[in-house]
Each structure stands twice: as structure tokens, then as C-alpha cells.
Amino acid sequence: MKLIVCESYEKMSEKAAEMIREQVLKKPDSVIGFATGSTPVGIYNRLADMYDKSELDMSGITSFNLDEYYPISNDSDKSYHYFMEQNLFSRVNISRDKINMLSGEAEDPLEECRRYEKRIEEAGGIDLQILGIGRNGHIGFNEPDKDLEANTHLTELSSDTIEANSRFFENKSLVPTHALTMGISTIFRSKKIILLANGRSKLNAIRELFSDHITTESPATMLKLHHDVTIICDYEAYSETSIGIDIGGMSVKIGAVENFKIIEKRIIDVVPGMTEKELIGAMTAVCADMKERYKANKIGIGVPGIIDENGVTSANLLFKQCKLDEIMSKALGVSVKAENDANCAALGEQAAGAGKGAANMLMVTLGTGIGGGIIINGRIYSGKGNAGEIGHIGIVPEGKPCGCGKRGCWERYASVSALIEMTEQAAEECPDSILAETAWNGVNGKTLFKAMDMGCDTAKHVFDEYIGYLAYGLDILVSVLDPELILIAGGISRENEKIIKPLSERMSVTVPVKTAELRGDAGILGAALL
Ligand code: F6R
16 A cells, blocks of 8 residues: 655645546546545545646546445435535536446335446446545445445445534434445455545544554455555544653653644653652653543653663662653553653654754754764664763863763763853953953853853853864764764754854864754654654
8 A cells, every 4th residue: 555644635635636637647538436525525626626727637537436325315415416516526527427326316226236336347447446434444335344245235324424424414313324335346446546534533544554454344454455555644644643751850841742743742840859659650640641632652751861671760860770661651551662862852853853854863962961862874873772972982081080980071071061160260260351250140051152242262262172172072973973964952052153163163074063953842752753
């Protein structure tokens, strides 16, 4: 089965109409099978539009419709005869004598079905059949059942279909309980099939269609056996919602993510004294609610810290060797995967931010330390589990001591904490400088940039030294990883213009360097995509 996912109903209808036009251009006397319902209305509008603009000539085609309520008067405004007349037949130039529909007025429905099968055969079989899909997975009116009828037949509509179609009637009791419909084999004898689905109500049916099984309980799954089926869906009918969790020291951000967009975000504050159990409980409650409302079936968690066979140990020690993924998976009944937060952020940027299109990318997050996210061939590279600890590359032998126990680690020279330390030291050593004046009531990551803006040479000197360290570490990483792109993230990346150009100039290798775009959302997005 071929799948085309479109961003909107209009695009989907346009695509299908274009395929019909191609079929008619290729074979002007094509036999085309049409469907009714809300789904194909957009296609019919587009075909009428093409006809008005003389882009389409349907005079040679023969048409067969999938189904018709039974019994129903062909003149009734609820009949599919009426629907097709209003939506298509009166708007294009299909010859009246080549329009074939099952009659809801037929005295003998079985005879009517036989007549229809024969007519299709005489016409040489259907070249292209358009299908919608019921939310219960029906195609035509082949309803979920233990067994399905092969050929055109009289069928009883399921309560779900009556419920779904009641929107076209004054009330549910007026929906016909039976219909005449092409059977699964009738549909299968079509040379080519296009099935369309739009809207959230079709999500489950489409999931079934792309599942591993074929079952008469979801008749559309039979289409897996046909050799030429194209499924055209909009995002709502196709996409899966997953949940991304970004664990931070002060808060945990949880987002429902669909098509690379956060559709809902919730924040849990991590209050002092909160226990591991309490936080997991709060996270599970939010996820359970999102899972229920969005039918989400996957959760990804970005954790700042170590993930190994003993579980998750976060840097803030809220989690200590905690089997977070197992616990939450058991509580929620969905798959849960934990990954380092810097890796999640890199994945988020690569999927929906500044890294779009870069299959091999390095994201460097400058903060208290330096975090790294490595993407190789579009996937996170985590080595045995904790690759990306780039802040601890040794760049100065016997240099400044680091919290990790080693000396001379890159983050002691190129993190935001290191920048602040260098700023404080320079302000102390040059008390008459603009920098010292700017720093008098405290130093943060912006102090140095403020002083530089005021033309301070001392600040400029500190900045050059800092950029030198940053470039040195990046050079090492580029030699090892040869990425297509480097993204700089973290608060400091807001000084975009002041950093990126001098940094690129100081690096000895040429690799595009950009700042990350998604800020706080990259972690949620990436976690959801795990
Ligand atoms: C209509 C038909 C049905 C519909 C299905 C979806 O001829 O055979 O299978 O395609 O019920 O209906 P809508 O498009 O209204 O959601």
C-alpha cells in the first residue's frame, strides 16, 4: 500500500482529484468507481473546478457507485443517487447513460446486485475505485463481521455506521438500516484503489489498516492484499500522538506531540523535598490524562543525567537508579523510553527546528556545564548509553579541576559558568574597566556582552579567550564526528550574532554553525520522537 499524508483535507482532495484526472488522461474511457459520504466531497468540488476550467473531460468515462441505502427512493435527498447528482454528476460531463448506481427502489434486491456485478463485468471492470473508510473500518458498506460477502449484496448496517451517518438525517431512527453494496471481491477486482481518510474519527481505522494483521472485523485491512492501493490521509486521520517529558531541576515539562508540534503542554513544578515517588506519581497522572484524550501510545523521557542498566540517575538526584521507564510503562500500559535530555533536544531540533534536514548533526548546549547531542544518520547516537558527555573532553592538561574528578575539562572553560567565572575574574583584576562597572552588582551570562556593547576592551579580551576555548573543543568534535551542522543551544545562544560569527572564524574547520531554534520545547519534542 502506498501512503500519502497531506497537511489538510483540501490538499488531500486535490491530490486524489489529480490522480483521477491522470487516470482519465491516460485512458479517456476509464471505468471509475465513486464513493459517497463527507470524505469525497472535496474531490468532487475539485473535479468540477477542473471541468469548469476545461482541464478535465469526463465524457468518455463510465462510473459505478459503491453503494446505496435500501430501500430508498432514488429521488430522496438522503439517497446516494441524490448525493452524486448534487456533488458530481450535475457538475461534470459524464454521459448519463454511462452512470451506474445500485437502485434503492429495486423490487428484488438480490437481482439488483446480480445485475450490477454483470454491468461492471460488461464494462470491462473498474480501472480506479475511490473509497472512503468508516470509523469502524468498513469499506463500501462491508461492515465488520466474522465473515464478509464477496460480491455485491444486501447488507444490514452496523449500529456504529447508523450512528455515524445519522448526521445526514433529522434523527437516528430515520437512517435506513440496510444498504446494497459492492462486496470485498467486487472492490478487489478494481485495477487500482484510492482510499481516503480525514479527521480524528478515522484514526483507529487507519491504525488498523497499517497494523500487522488482516481481519474481517476491520474490513479495510483486506486492502493489504491488493496490489495497487494508495491511501491518502490528512494528519488527523494518520498521525499518532506521543508524549514527550523533559525533566529539569526546577520543573518537569510534559507535552502531547503530533506531527512535530506540541499540541498541549503541562508543567509540574519540582518543589523542594519532593520525593522520587511523588514526582513519578505526578508525571504518571498527567500522562494518563493525555494518553486518554489523545490516544497517545508512546512516551519518551529526557533526563539530565545517567541512564544505564541500573536505571536513571538524574543530575539533581531526584532520581537515583530509578527504573523510570519500566515503572511508567507498567502504570500506563504504553511503551516508555528514557534518553539523555541533551540527546532529546538534539533530536527535537533535527526534526522540527534549526537542524531540519541535517542527518548528521551535533548540538552543543552551553549552560552550567556543556551537554552534547549527537545525531548520526538521523538517529541519536548514544554509544553504550551515555555518549555525548562532550563537556568532559580534556582540553587543558592539568587544567582547572572539574566536578567529574578530572582536570581541564572543556566545560570548565567554555560553559556559561566558565564564562561567568572568567568575567568575574577579569572584573576583579581590572577594577577601572567598564566590565568591572557593569559587574558591580553581580555577574551573569549577559554581563560580558553588555560591557562589550559599551566598547570595553577588557570584556572583548575575555570574550576572545572564551570563544577560543569554545572553538578549540568544537574543532576536536568535528574531527571525530564530521557533522553537517553544529547547533549551539542554551541561554547564551540568545547572543546569536555576537557568538556565531566569531566562533565560526576561530574554528579551524569549516562547518556551518547555527543557534538552536526551539528553546525550551526541543527537549519535549525530541523525547516524544524517541
Ligand atoms: C460511501 C461508503 C462508505 C463511506 C464511509 C465514510 O459510499 O461506501 O464506506 O465511505 O462510511 O463516510 P464519510 O466519508 O462520510 O466519513
